[in-house]
Amino acid sequence: MKLRLLVTLVLLSTAVIVGQTFRGTILGSVTDPSGAFVAGATVKVRNVATGLERTTVTSADGSYNVPELPIGTYSVTVSLTGFQTAITNEVAVDVATERRVDAQLKTGQVTQTVEVSGGDLPQIETQSNELGGVLTSKAVEDMPINGRDYTKLIFLNAGVAGSPDQITDSPGSYGEFSMNGARGRSNNYLLDGTDMNDGYRNDPAINQGGVFAVPSAILPIGAVDEMKVLSNFEPEYGRNAGAVVNIVTKSGSNALHGELFEYFRNDGLDARNYFNLADEHRAPFHNNQFGGALGGPIVKDKTFFFMDYEGQRETVGTVTLACVPEGSGPGGALSPSDASNPVIAALIAQHNPWPAPNIPGVQSTDLGCPDGPNASLITPSLNNLSSVIAKIDHNFNVNNNLTGRYFFGDSTQSFPLALTASGSQLPGFNTITPTRVQLVAISYVHTIGTNKVNEVRYGWNRFAEGFFPQDQSFHPSSVGLCAASSMADCAGGASTTPACPSCWFP
Numbered sequence: 001m002k003l004r005l006l007v008t009l010v011l012l013s014t015a016v017i018v019g020q021t022f023r024g025t026i027l028g029s030v031t032d033p034s035g036a037f038v039a040g041a042t043v044k045v046r047n048v049a050t051g052l053e054r055t056t057v058t059s060a061d062g063s064y065n066v067p068e069l070p071i072g073t074y075s076v077t078v079s080l081t082g083f084q085t086a087i088t089n090e091v092a093v094d095v096a097t098e099r100r101v102d103a104q105l106k107t108g109q110v111t112q113t114v115e116v117s118g119g120d121l122p123q124i125e126t127q128s129n130e131l132g133g134v135l136t137s138k139a140v141e142d143m144p145i146n147g148r149d150y151t152k153l154i155f156l157n158a159g160v161a162g163s164p165d166q167i168t169d170s171p172g173s174y175g176e177f178s179m180n181g182a183r184g185r186s187n188n189y190l191l192d193g194t195d196m197n198d199g200y201r202n203d204p205a206i207n208q209g210g211v212f213a214v215p216s217a218i219l220p221i222g223a224v225d226e227m228k229v230l231s232n233f234e235p236e237y238g239r240n241a242g243a244v245v246n247i248v249t250k251s252g253s254n255a256l257h258g259e260l261f262e263y264f265r266n267d268g269l270d271a272r273n274y275f276n277l278a279d280e281h282r283a284p285f286h287n288n289q290f291g292g293a294l295g296g297p298i299v300k301d302k303t304f305f306f307m308d309y310e311g312q313r314e315t316v317g318t319v320t321l322a323c324v325p326e327g328s329g330p331g332g333a334l335s336p337s338d339a340s341n342p343v344i345a346a347l348i349a350q351h352n353p354w355p356a357p358n359i360p361g362v363q364s365t366d367l368g369c370p371d372g373p374n375a376s377l378i379t380p381s382l383n384n385l386s387s388v389i390a391k392i393d394h395n396f397n398v399n400n401n402l403t404g405r406y407f408f409g410d411s412t413q414s415f416p417l418a419l420t421a422s423g424s425q426l427p428g429f430n431t432i433t434p435t436r437v438q439l440v441a442i443s444y445v446h447t448i449g450t451n452k453v454n455e456v457r458y459g460w461n462r463f464a465e466g467f468f469p470q471d472q473s474f475h476p477s478s479v480g481l482c483a484a485s486s487m488a489d490c491a492g493g494a495s496t497t498p499a500c501p502s503c504w505f506p
Contacts, residue, residue, distance in 0.1 A: 021236075021455075022193035022248050024093035027065040028102040030058045030078055037062025038105060041080040045091075048073045049253035051301035053398050056450040068445050068453045069093050070393070070403075071226050071248055076101045084108035087115045094134045095226040095248045133157045135227045137250065148221045148263070148289055148310070151177070151207050154245065157229045176203060179231050179243035186242030191219075192249055192405050194441040194459025204245070205437050205463045206387075206409060216435035216465065217409030218387045220310040222259055222293040225250040249405060251393045252304030256296035263289045273319040275376050277358065283317030283378045298392075307390040317378040318416055320425040323369035324355045324377075331356035346479035351428055379427045385411030399447040409437040414470065430470040438462045 026045050030038045041058045045066050058064045076088040083105035093099055106114060135153050145152050154160055159180045176184030189196040189204040198205045206219040230237070230244040237244050267285040276283050295306035327334035333356035339345040348354060357374040387409040394402045413433040416425040440460040447453050 021068065021096055022190060022246055023068045024071055024095065025065065025067040025098040026069060026074060026076060026091060026093060026101055027063070027098055028076075028100050029062045030064070030080075030102070031062060031104045032083070033104065033106060035104075038080060038083075041078055041083075041105070044077045044079075045069065045074050046077070048075060049255070050251070050304060050393070050395070051254060052395055052401070054447065055398065059451070065451070068455055070251065070401075071095050076103075078103040078105065079110055080105060081110060082107065083110070084112040084114050085110055087113055088117075089115060090117050094136075095228045096230075096246050097134065097228070133229055135229075137225050140221055140224050140227070145221065147215065148218065149207055149215065150219055150221060150224055150227065150247075151204070153227065154229055154243075159231055160229070160243075177243075179229075182242035184242070186240050187245060188237065188240040188242070189245045189247070191247050191407070191439060192403070192441040193246075193443065193457055194439070195461050196247070196439060197461070198463035198465075199461075200463070200465070202240075205439065205461060206407065214314070214383045214413060214415075215312070215385065216411050216413065216433070217385060217437040218310050218312065219247070219407070220291060220293065220308040220387060220389060222261075222291075222310075223249050223306070223308040223389050249389060249391055250293075250295060250306050250308075251391055251403070252295035252297060252306040254297050254300055254304075256294075258292065258294035258296075260292040261290065275321055276319045276378070277376050280358065280376065280378070283319050284380075285316050287314045287316075288312070302395050304393045305391070307388070309386070309388045311386045312383065314383040316381045316383075318381045318425070320377050320379065320416070321359075321373035322355070322375050322377050322425055323373055324357060324375045324426075326357055326374075327354070329354065329356065331358065343480050350479060355426060377425065377427065379416050379425055379430070381415045381430065383411065383413045385409065401445045403441075403443045405439075405441045407437070407439040409435070411435045428470060432468045432470055432472070433465065434468075435465040436462075437464075 030041045030043070032038050037058075039058055039060045039062060041062075042055065043058065043064045043066070044053060044055045046053045047070065049072050050070070052070065054066050054069065056064050056066055071093050074091045074093055076091055078086045084107070086103040086105055088101050088103065091099060091101055133156065135156070140150065140153060143153065154177055161178050177187070178184050179187065185202045191206070196205050197203070198208060206217050208216055225248045227248075228246045230246065233244050265285065265287045267282055270285060272278070273283055289310065289312045291308065291310035293306070293308035295304070297304055325334055326332045327338040329335035329338075330353070334348050334354040336345040336349045339348055355375055355377055358376060359374050387407070389405065389407045391403070391405040396402065411434070413435070414430045416430055438460075439462075440458075442458040444456045445453065446455075
């Protein structure tokens with residue numbers, strides 16, 4: 001008895017359940033010339049770009065609701081025998097937004113039509129108390145964005161500021177943001193309605209600041225259809241106390257469209273770094289971002305595709321001031337002959353050439369550099385990444401729609417071990433950071449009758465990142481330093497371990 005009661009309650013509640021969505025809704029009410037509500041009117045909404053159509057009828061109170069509509073521009077047609085057909089064109093449906101379209105029917109023949117523009121609809125949000133803003137693809141593409149980083153656009157919303165707990169020291173540049181004072185890691189990122197947070201820090205898996213705030217993967221700007229940043233959001237989202245960043249990627253349409261691009265920056269257009277000495281060669285800086293997008297129909301009004309690729313190749317010379325020992329080598333660099341220990345001599349020889357003092361007037365006799373840093377160094381750094389996104393939309397019929405999207409990002413970064421005074425910045429001791437991001441989203445929408453919609457959504461998120469020393473292939477034995485399991489082995493006490501000039505054991 002209890003089981004049957006539970007099943008009954010679940011079935012009855014499905015009609016009013018509302019889950020988090022990345023699509024939009026068109027709703028409204030239909031009245032006659034006297035202002036009385038009209039029941040039984042047929043309401044048809046049609047996506048102008050893809051031909052997708054959904055049909056419903058008004059209820060007893062004259063209202064209608066068409067949820068789970070892919071974002072885009074729609075036309076809304078209301079018809080009923082004895083009345084002229086009312087058509088509202090250019091109805092913009094945004095991500096996770098309810099667009100109200102009311103219609104007042106005039107008496108006449110159904111063949112007669114009255115058309116109005118959606119631009120005349122009220123622009124005030126009357127359906128929810130959420131705070132935030134929507135950025136469309138046109139705004140995203142037209143704004144000059146450093147690094148083609150969509151996260152910079154988030155700062156255009158009210159209540160957004162740089163987060164004091166962010167993982168980088170470059171606020172607003174591939175870093176985190178704070179919404180209304182909440183922690184930067186309290187934000188929730190959604191891509192096509194599925195999770196886009198990495199499992200390590202709860203930062204965005206895409207466009208996350210890697211080493212020193214440079215991107216480890218990029219969501220191509222050309223693939224962003226709309227982005228909505230929410231605060232004071234409805235309980236359907238949950239999970240985090242900060243903002244909800246709801247991003248929807250582009251889909252193909254009946255028209256073939258695409259783009260090719262390349263942006264570049266290099267040291268030939270830049271001023272010399274203040275610490276890059278005039279008698280030294282200029283620190284290199286070469287940054288190229290390139291890619292392209294293509295979308296269109298596979299089968300008109302039925303199946304569509306969209307794909308976008310973006311790559312970045314960056315080679316940089318990181319200029320730092322450091323204390324380096326003085327030796328008898330060229331320019332005062334260390335030489336193997338400066339070492340009395342054979343292991344240290346071999347180590348210096350292996351890392352030849354060693355950085356030499358090059359700041360005039362600074363003479364240092366030890367690593368403490370009592371007179372200040374004695375060398376201006378240029379450490380080679382790089383960031384190479386590739387990101388690709390592909391999406392398929394298929395309309396089986398007016399009641400069944402399927403969407404699938406796959407994102408793949410792969411990068412390798414190499415930067416000094418520490419870009420502050422707390423760690424080594426010498427050439428040859430960089431941190432190598434390979435990163436791979438994969439995101440999958442599948443959504444199936446089934447319309448049940450005229451007043452029910454069911455969606456099944458699947459998301460898969462994989463974020464893999466490693467941190468490795470540049471000299472990870474170095475082995476102590478290459479400079480005569482032998483590894484052993486005990487002090488006795490170091491002394492040659494074990495028959496399998498010969499005595500070494502210098503020995504260490506874990």
